Amino acid sequence: MKQRLVVIGAGMASGRVLEHLTDAAPDAFDITLFNAEPCGNYNRIMLSPVLSGEKTYEEIVTHDDAWYAARGIACRFGEKVEKIDREMKVVEGDNGHVPYDKLVIATGSTPFMIPLPGHDLEGVIAYRDLEDTQRMMGMGPDNKVVVIGGGLLGLEAAAGMAAHGVDVTVVHIMGHLMERQLDEAAGHLLKKSLEDKGIKICLQANSKEVLGEDGKVRALLLDDGTKLPCDLLVMAVGIRPNTALAQEAGLATGRGIHVDDQMLTSDTDVYAVGECVEHDGEVFGLVAPLYDQAKVAAQSLLEEEAAFVQKTLSTKLKVTGCDLFSAGDFADGPGREDIVFRDPSRGVYKRLVIEEDRLVGAVMYGDTADGSWFFGLIKDGTSIEEMRETLIFGPAYQGGDTADPLSAVAALPPEAEICGCNGVCKSEIVEAINAGAGDLGAVRANTKASASCGTCTGLVEQVLQVTLGDAFQLPTAQPICGCTDLKHEDVRRLIKGQELKSQAAVWQELGWKTLDGCHVCRPAINYYLLADWPLEYQDDPQSRFVNERKHANIQKDGTFSVVPRMWGGITTPDELRAIADAADKYDVPTVKVTGGQRIDLLGVKGEDLPAIWSDLNQAGLVSGHAYSKGLRTVKTCVGTDHCRFGTQDSTGLGIKLEKILWGSWTPHKLKLAVSGCPRNCAEATCKDIGVVCVDSGYQISIGGAAGMDVKETELLCQVPTEEEATEVVMAVTQAYREGGKYLDRLYKWLGKVGMDWVKAQVVDDVENRAALVARFELSQSIYRKDPWAEHVKEKAQTYAPIADFTLEAAE
């Protein structure tokens, strides 16, 4: 006969117990699941991405009704358990009792609410469940919120709301943020990054009283008399295990429900897992040990040998732009030594704590790529004597290897943990792959690796690659070319991270397999270098496709086309005369009007280019960059100047934008348009960046295209003034320049980073927008100039043959 199993609480830990049980022995138990909340299990640690808008609630549900149904689990959701009768072996719910042979208690924890005067006012909440998350998502730019608690959860809550434009203040009692995971220096860098996002932070601040009005929260009063007004007060100061039910049933409890290494309570038929338990004096809040407990409990229920062991934990913060990692023990102490690396300009800090030739702790901020490698060294207690001098530079520098992420993954021992959330080590993933899991989805389904917070996705893919070799093709990201195994994203990251400022440095430091690249990687690397180091790196014409090297478009017969710029599509009789004269003088066979509102002279001989440019320059005409991966044109309609429907000066704005953006290099071509009213005569909604003027301002939308793919733009924002519109356009352009993969049009980049991210960067975060604009301006101080004039002056002779024997022979 089947045993009867009752589970109290549908959370992450018990959800995992049920998965293990029903996978390993689908017919072993008749299962009843009680949950006080009226829904099943969702991934609680992903509430922060839901709050910041990066995910939806539906995406974080891990077990839906169908899942429970398929496994024959009887769900008693929305029903509170009144009592456990251990004598009768019965669980008493609101709607009747259920007998059990085995019981699993997973009642979780309750957020701790500081009993300040006024803590029960309306608008004082914790950060625990979906309801809290929705309350916070309801806040907008007109709201003020105070978060008490500068730990992991409090900061994720603060950052999530700040991303929606909410005025957020974090109140923390300690001297630096996340003091349990970070040291002072890293805490300082974290504080700076968060302040850059517009979050105010009060340290060493003691809360005294919650002030209210008509039963609603109005402000938080601090010890020193400071009053922080708020519409919502979030307490994120810790959790308390829920032990009441267990305690009433007479089970042994302390801070939590006492369990042994098999997750068994003081009753041999009752197990407990998750945040409600106390094991060896510890209680648990992070997800990784909960999953370990779940596995052990499931195995114990199936009478398999298993023991829960507490492990060193590592921490990452899920806040975009705050890259931190900490693991192990990093307190100062006798016999302990530090290795510290700082790069103030990049905001990078790394500290390793060493005791007797073993790494015992690591704290990193700003560049955490090597985190899992250090974590492995800590957990394994590897002797670092041999590599001590270069240890801080990470695995890439050990054993003379180059910075190949694959070799680092290949070098990881089988027991190295890949997925911290689910406690999945490399060997489990390799086993799954060898058993037929050939892609990321299959590995996730079989091992759970990268299925929770997802930060280890890249690592899992690399394990796939190492295990399957050529049989595994990364679905989206391929190496740049045959010269390297690195992807575009890796190279961009390493160029910044290792401050590589020349092509030679890239080839050398990143282990290029060829002497000096090829026609595929050279233009990409040249672009990345000039975009990341505008002052230090000099553009290399020899790494450019002929069109960009010669500032003209090569045609199929080897001649070129010449397109002078017409700012915003406006020209003059004098300019038209100069173009006509040039066409006559250089026997231009074809003169064509382009789609970008200017005139194309097709069929110019290569050696005539400097001369025709010189003539056009005389009339004030400059390069139209019709050949570049950079700004092409800003198309306009006539706007308020002539049109009876025009709402703003679209032509004027178009010309301004073109004068600001011209000459800038971007990952792929960049086309803009400004329409004077929603009739949209300039076709702004199929451009990379389009502006549509309306009575109340300027609607800026991005990510359009009208080429091989036809795309309509998506609205980024509406702004009231021309000045702000200009800034937003510059900031978006710079964000695309800094993040885009070479030869990805803006819409492809947008598809990767997501509109919410772009909005957060350039619309909501005004300081960040200003910083992007400043970096764009810095780059433009080099590139905003006419290459034609420069080539006429300095390079004209290179357009002619080095030697011409046809002339000599003619003499």
Place this chain on the structure above:
Amino acid sequence: MSWIDIGHIDEVPLRGARLVKTHIGCIAVFRTAEADVYAATNSCPHNGGPLSEGIVHGQSVTCPLHNWVFDLNTGEAQGADDGRITTYPVRLEDGRILLDDGAITRRSAA
């Protein structure tokens, strides 16, 4: 074999090329390294693309029209493409680039 001086190596950009015009067609002179030059026909056998406008890498050049890649030592097309460009003897002497006279006059003299 007689050699004709066509110019100084500094007139050819590193990882770049310059053109030499002759009665029998254009010759591209490539500079693959500080002191390493090659000469070959300027015309790609595929569609006549101007090889002197291509990206020079290693001891190869990529045609700017359709990305055919040629080894400048042998003139052979690399990879899946099938074809060959004529190469010409060239050498460096005190920074001067010397091209085989025969390359310039061979066919017109015949």
